Amino acid sequence: MPTHTPRPPAHAPAWRLQRWLDYGEITNFNAQPYPMTAEDHAQFRFPYWFNYFWTELKNHRIGDWLPLYRRVFEPDGTVRQxxxxxxxxxxxxxxxxxxxxxxxxxxxxxxxNPAALLAGSSLTNENDEVLGIAFRGDSRPADLIQAHGGSLAKADSRRVAMKMNAAWNPFSYPDLRENMYYRKGSDDNCLMTVVSVMMDALGATKFPLIEEMNAEDKKQALVWIDGQLRRMTATRCTVYALKLNGWGYVSSCVPWTHPLSFRLIGVSTKPGQAHRTIPN
Known part of the structure; x- marks a missing residue:
C-alpha cells in the first residue's frame, strides 16, 4: 500500500482542497476503520458489515479508497455525524x-462444469447413481454435521441472525444475496455466500485453521517430524463429503454418511504449504 501523501485534485475549490489536505496524514489503509464493540461483532450490527466490506479494498490504490473514506470519517477517524x-x-x-x-x-x-467435477471426484450411491463430490473440513463432530444437513452458505442458513435482511444491508436484496462472491482483497471466497470445498479429503483437513479454533479446542501434541520429536498445536477436524450439482461450488449440501475424524497438527495459513494430519 502506498505511503506517500496523496495528491489533491487539480482545480479543486478552496474548501474541497482544504478538506483533502486535512486527510494528508492518512496514508496507510485501515482494514477495520468503523468503531466496533465486541457486541457489535457478536450481533452482526452495521459496524461489523461495514468493516467486512471495507476490508476488501486493502489492495486498492489510495486514490481509490481515500475518497470513500472521506465520505464516512473525519480526519481524526471518527464517524461523520x-x-x-x-x-x-x-x-x-x-x-x-x-x-x-x-x-x-x-x-x-x-x-x-458438472462433467469436470465428476471427472475429478465421484461417488456411487445406493441407487448406482454417480455423484460428483467434494470435501470440507469442519470443527463440528460428525453427528452434529449430520443433524445440520451438512453445510449451507450463511446467506441461506443464517440470513436473519446475521442481519442480512436489515434495511441497510446490500444482501437484503435477494438478487445480490443469491450470488456467489469472491473477495478481491483477501484473495478468497466470500464468507457469506460461498461454501468452500476441496476436491480431495486430505486437502480438506487444512480447515478450519488452528488460529480460528476456540482456545479450549486447542491441544498440544508430541509428533515426529523429519526425524525429530516436536511439540505442536493440535485440534480436531471432521472431514465430510458434499454432493456437487451444477456450476460453481456446492449447490446441494448433503454430508457423507461416514465423515472422517482427524487430528490436525500444525496447520499453516499459507496456501500450498505442507501440513500434517493424523487420522483418529
Whole structure:
C-alpha cells in the first residue's frame, strides 16, 4: 500500500482542497476503520458489515479508497455525524459501492462444469447413481454435521441472525444475496455466500485453521517430524463429503454418511504449504 501523501485534485475549490489536505496524514489503509464493540461483532450490527466490506479494498490504490473514506470519517477517524444519521437506504447504497469495489461475482476462471467435477471426484450411491463430490473440513463432530444437513452458505442458513435482511444491508436484496462472491482483497471466497470445498479429503483437513479454533479446542501434541520429536498445536477436524450439482461450488449440501475424524497438527495459513494430519 502506498505511503506517500496523496495528491489533491487539480482545480479543486478552496474548501474541497482544504478538506483533502486535512486527510494528508492518512496514508496507510485501515482494514477495520468503523468503531466496533465486541457486541457489535457478536450481533452482526452495521459496524461489523461495514468493516467486512471495507476490508476488501486493502489492495486498492489510495486514490481509490481515500475518497470513500472521506465520505464516512473525519480526519481524526471518527464517524461523520451526517453519515451516522443518514438513512438505511443511504447506508445500503454506500455498502453496495464497497461490495462492487471489493468483491466480484464468482469468477468464470474458477467455475467448473458438472462433467469436470465428476471427472475429478465421484461417488456411487445406493441407487448406482454417480455423484460428483467434494470435501470440507469442519470443527463440528460428525453427528452434529449430520443433524445440520451438512453445510449451507450463511446467506441461506443464517440470513436473519446475521442481519442480512436489515434495511441497510446490500444482501437484503435477494438478487445480490443469491450470488456467489469472491473477495478481491483477501484473495478468497466470500464468507457469506460461498461454501468452500476441496476436491480431495486430505486437502480438506487444512480447515478450519488452528488460529480460528476456540482456545479450549486447542491441544498440544508430541509428533515426529523429519526425524525429530516436536511439540505442536493440535485440534480436531471432521472431514465430510458434499454432493456437487451444477456450476460453481456446492449447490446441494448433503454430508457423507461416514465423515472422517482427524487430528490436525500444525496447520499453516499459507496456501500450498505442507501440513500434517493424523487420522483418529
Amino acid at each position: 451526517a453519515f451516522a444519521d443518514s438513512s438505511s437506504t443511504d447506508k445500503k447504497g454506500f455498502l453496495e459501492e464497497l461490495l462492487a469495489a471489493g468483491f466480484e461475482e464468482f469468477p468464470a476462471r474458477f467455475r467448473k
